[in-house]
Amino acid sequence: DAKTTQPTSMDCAEGRAANLPCNHSTISGNEYVYWYRQIHSQGPQYIIHGLKNNETNEMASLIITEDRKSSTLILPHATLRDTAVYYCIGNSGGSNYKLTFGKGTLLTVNP
Amino acid sequence: SQTIHQWPATLVQPVGSPLSLECTVEGTSNPNLYWYRQAAGRGLQLLFYSVGIGQISSEVPQNLSASRPQDRQFILSSKKLLLSDSGFYLCAWRGIFATNEKLFFGSGTQLSVL
Numbered sequence: 001d002a003k004t005t006q007p008t009s010m011d012c013a014e015g016r017a018a019n020l021p022c023n024h025s026t027i028s029g030n031e032y033v034y035w036y037r038q039i040h041s042q043g044p045q046y047i048i049h050g051l052k053n054n055e056t057n058e059m060a061s062l063i064i065t066e067d068r069k070s071s072t073l074i075l076p077h078a079t080l081r082d083t084a085v086y087y088c089i090g091n092s093g094g095s096n097y098k099l100t101f102g103k104g105t106l107l108t109v110n111p
Numbered sequence: 112s113q114t115i116h117q118w119p120a121t122l123v124q125p126v127g128s129p130l131s132l133e134c135t136v137e138g139t140s141n142p143n144l145y146w147y148r149q150a151a152g153r154g155l156q157l158l159f160y161s162v163g164i165g166q167i168s169s170e171v172p173q174n175l176s177a178s179r180p181q182d183r184q185f186i187l188s189s190k191k192l193l194l195s196d197s198g199f200y201l202c203a204w205r206g207i208f209a210t211n212e213k214l215f216f217g218s219g220t221q222l223s224v225l
Contacts, residue, residue, distance in 0.1 A: 043203065101156075
């Protein structure tokens with residue numbers, strides 16, 4: 001997996017957009033950027049992934065810079081239930097889909 | 112729909128005792144299966160993964176072993192537990208198609224070795 005760097009923790013007000021950054025300056029051309037989140041004492045949950053283009057689904061949006069050295073996960077309207085640890089992972093997928101989860105970012109959504 | 116079952120939810124075992132954690136997946140065939148461990152306050156560590164029956168790859172040397180006796184069954188074992196084996200153990204599966212890029216996790220087993 002590509003080495004990724006994320007802030008240890010972030011706070012966000014309920015109803016506001018949460019923007020979670022991730023640096024992956026050594027990511028290779030065939031590696032996707034995956035985002036998962038883990039609510040306390042549960043297994044991680046897939047959020048979104050992308051290669052070059054920005055992606056959006058029902059949970060979040062993923063903005064990848066043109067040089068692919070960083071990305072931002074956007075939760076458009078954060079709720080208290082979005083409080084979790086968010087993991088950014090670089091991986092080439094396919095037969096190499098053995099994701100390594102680092103320490104991630106603890107996002108706390110405040111009322 | 113696909114579901115993953117993992118049990119038990121919690122387990123307290125003495126040092127030196129054996130371990131067997133079981134994980135089963137329903138609603139899919141030939142999944143890729145994974146065992147992860149999360150020590151307190153730390154990230155998830157990949158322990159084993161399997162792409163088919165009897166095929167096990169170990170990611171880190173340790174006191175544990177894994178087996179896949181059936182297509183949708185993945186077992187994590189130890190002959191003699193160590194204190195350092197304590198942690199939150201998670202089983203996960205993924206579909207075999209290259210376009211299926213999601214890992215689905217079970218609810219986990221909290222293991223305390225005393």
